[in-house]
Each structure stands twice: as C-alpha cells, then as structure tokens.
Amino acid sequence: MAFLCRSAAMLLKPCSRAPAAMSALSAARLYSSGGQYEYILVDKRGEKNNVGFIQLNRPKALNALCDGLMTELGRALDSFEADADVGAIVITGSDRAFAAGADIKEMQNRTFQECYGGNFLAHWNRVSTVRKPVIAAVNGFALGGGCELAMMCDIIYAGEKAQFGQPEILLGTIPGAGGTQRLTRAVGKSLAMEMVLTGDKVNAHEAKQSGLVSKVYPVDQLVSEAVKCGEKIAANSKLVSSMAKEAVNAAFELTLAEGNRLEKRLFHSTFATDDRKEGMTAFVEKRKADFQDN
Template identity: 70%
Template sequence: MASLSTLLLRGPSVLRRCPWLPAARTYAAGGDFEYIIAEKRGKNNNVGLVQLNRPEALNALCKGLIEELSRALMMFQKDPSIGAVVMTGTEKAFAAGADIKEIRDKTFQSCYSDNFLKDWDFLNQFKKPVIAAVNGFALGGGCELAMMCDIIYAGEKAQFGQPEILIGTIPGAGGTQRLTRVVGKSLAMEMVLTGDRISAQEAKQAGLVSKIFPVEKVVEEAIHCAEKIASNSKIVTEMAKESVNAAFELTLAEGMRLEKKLFYSTFATDDRKEGMNAFVEKRKPNFKDK
C-alpha cells in the first residue's frame, strides 16, 4: 500500500481537478467531504461518480479519504436510482498509494489488534458495479483500489505498480493476491519484487485493464459504460456481478453450481419476464428492478 510520492516525485506537486467535474463536493444529504467529490452523473442521473481529491498528496489514501469513500459508496448503495459507480482521481494520479506519514510509526501489535485495513472491506461488499477510470499513477494502495473495482478503464498515460518493496514492506490490500490472479504469477512476482511499474498498454495486454482511452476521455467513457450497465435490471446486474466474482474464489464445479442457482433465481424476478417479453415483442425493455 506504499505511496510512490515519497520515492519518485520530489518537491511540491499541484494536481488539477478534473475539468469535467463541477465544484460541489456533496452528494444528496450525505454532507460535506474533504478528500473526495461525489455526485450523480449520466443522462438519467443513474451513475454515481466519486473523484479522489487530495491533490497535495497525489491522492494518497489516508484514513479520512477511505472513510469518506466508504460513506459515499454506502449512500450510492442505498440510492435506488444509482445503477453503477465510476471512481476516478485526477489526470496526474488516480492514487499514488497509502499515506506513508500516517502509517510509518505503526507497530505489528497496533496493526494486528486494530485490524489495520479493515476499512477497505467496504468495496468488497459493495453490490453495484464499480468502474475505475485511471489516469496517471495507480501505485501501491492505488493499484489495489483499482483492482477492487469491477472494470478498469485507463488513460493512455496511466501507470500501475506495487512499489511497497522499495520501502521495506509488501502489499497488504490485495496486491499479491488480486494482481496474481489477473496478470499471472510471473508478471505479478516481477512487479511485487522489483517495484517496477507497467504502462496502460502493458496493463491491457496483461488483462488488468479493459480499455485504454485518451486522458481527457477516460472518465467520460467510464460514465458511458456505467450508463449502459445502469440501464439494465439492477437486481439481475448484482447477481451477474456476484457470479463473476465467485470465479476467483470457487472451484469450477462450485462456481458452475452457484451460477446455475443464480440463473434460476432470475426466473423469480419481474425483470426477467419483462426482458424476454420485450425481446419477443421487439421493443426496449422497461425494467423495474423487481
């Protein structure tokens, strides 16, 4: 979860806020945020957008930022109008890692007793699809945060890495586990043991990234994808996400059994009936999320 800001980027760095985002930092009745910007986007306001906004620290993932991110996602989860979420940073950095100044004095006892990183579990439990729109650095905890999302879109200048080894530690929020499952043992081992970064093009070739876009287009394209997802039945979308995620944890036989049960479950929904009727009648379905 290391931050590369202390290793690669000496001196002050000022990040520009995404020009496509308005000045507001609040979402509905959720209150003010200090480290993020949260709002609804899309033609039908059915996409949640979260921008990490801690420019003075390259969006380093301090405790306050993670807590605000958790709170924003909780609000999006409870909002029935939201069908998918886009998470982004700035053109310079998605997130350059953990806040080293905040964690450098921790001990084994405090990490173990306080269950350090427990606040990261919120994204694992989030049911709606999340698309990471990555520009610039996604390093250490930033790379791990992107991998916790369901889809990764990258700007053409994005860089991914797990540089924890360079400051005497290892990844702690999925960098050795999710990365290995996605890109394979050899590349994951190289990245974790050397701290080297890979480009957006290399990340796509390895299967870490779904698509690459120009820097100024990646968030727009992620929102467009999220709108497509949000137009489908939300309850069936959640089933589909659960089934795909299970492929990383279950054997093939166990995964097939779960998939079949979830497939059967769709036949208990009104949306499955509406979708098939609309197909037969050659019209657009009107899903009610029931």
C-alpha cells in the same frame, strides 16, 4: 498499499482539508446526508443521473490514500448503494494520479501491535463488497494502494498515460490491501511476482495486454467513457446486475464445478424476478425492455 512516486514524495502531506476542486467539478453536489466531504468529490452523472461518481481529491499529495479519504469513500459508496436510482459507480482521480499510494507519513510510526490489534486497512475493502458494479477510471499513477483500490473495482478503464505498480518492496514492506492476491489473479503469477518483488511499474497498454485493464482511452476521454459504461450497466436490471456480479466474482473463489452450480442457482433465481420476464418479453416483442428492478 504504499505511496512511492519519488518525484512527488516531497509533496506528500498528512491528511488535511483538500484544496478547492478543479473548476470542471467545483460545483459537484454534496450528495450524502452526512454533509461535506474533505477528500473526495461526489456527484451523479449520466443523462439519467444514474451513475454514481466519486473523484479522489488530494491533488497536492497525488491523491495519496489517507484514513480520512478511505473513510469518506466508504460513506459515499454506502450512499450510492442505498440510492435506488444509481445502477453503477465510477471512481476516478486526476489526470496526473488516480492514487499514487497510501499515505506513508500516516503509517510510518505504526507498530505491529497497532496494525494487528486494530486490523489496520480492514475498512479499505469496502469497495470490493459493494453490490453495484464499480468502474475505476485510472489516469496517471495507480501505485501501491492506488493500484489495489483500482483492482477492488469490477472494471478498470485506463488513460493512455496510466501507470500501475506495487512498489511496497522498496519501502521494506509488502502490499496489504489485496495487491498480492488480486494482481496475481488478474495478470498471472510471473508478472505479479515480478511487479511485487522489483517494484517495477507497467504502463496502460502493458496492463491491457496482461488483463489488468479492459480498455485504454486518451486521457481527456477516459472519464466520459467510464461514465458511458456505467450508463450501459445502469440501463439493465439492477437486481440482475448484482446477481451477475456475484457470479463472476465467485469464479475467483470456487472450483469450476462449484462455480457452475452457483451460476445455475443464480440463473434460476432470475426467473423469480419481473425483470427477467420483462426482458424476455421485450425481446420477443422486438422492443426495448423497461426494467423496474424487481
């Protein structure tokens, strides 16, 4: 959860109004009824506008994750969760940084009592509780909290210059938003332990080889490819997609026997949906299914 990019450390400023967005996204719609966002850009993408799109927007701080940004991210996710048209969500940053970590200046003087009593960083977990599939499109630095944020997503696509790391040890602390837990489950104990204990980074191709990311793309193609993936997911039954996501996530929590039982119950549950009937009927009739999400 730490910000640790030495070359940009002097650029990091406390949370304040973000500068104007890059021109390609300057006209992004203000999506939530909650009004304008300061630290993120929110839009809908895809030919059918069925992919929620969130871009972290603190460029001078390499998208360091301050409390205000994470609160706004939760609001945007809530809006997309409630939008019946949205079937998947993409979270991205800039070409230079997905998110270079948490805002250290914001947490530097916190006390143990404040952290423990206030359950510091608890609301950061909102990304992992969204029922709709979430895709991280990672370009540049994904360090500390940025790496943790990416790992909270269901799928990670990386630009070929992406770098992942948990460098909190170099600041005299440890990951606090799931880094030690999700990284270990993704890449195994040895690599996770090495990254956490040394603060060393891995590049995009090493991350793919280790299982941390599923695909690597050229920097300028990454976001469009992530949106295409979101469109594929959104074309399926949103109800059944949530069931499938629940089943896969359970594999990290349950024994094999318990997981198989849950999977079977969720599989059986699909037979109570109109979408299951439509999907199988369309297959038999050799046509494209027309899912209605019920």
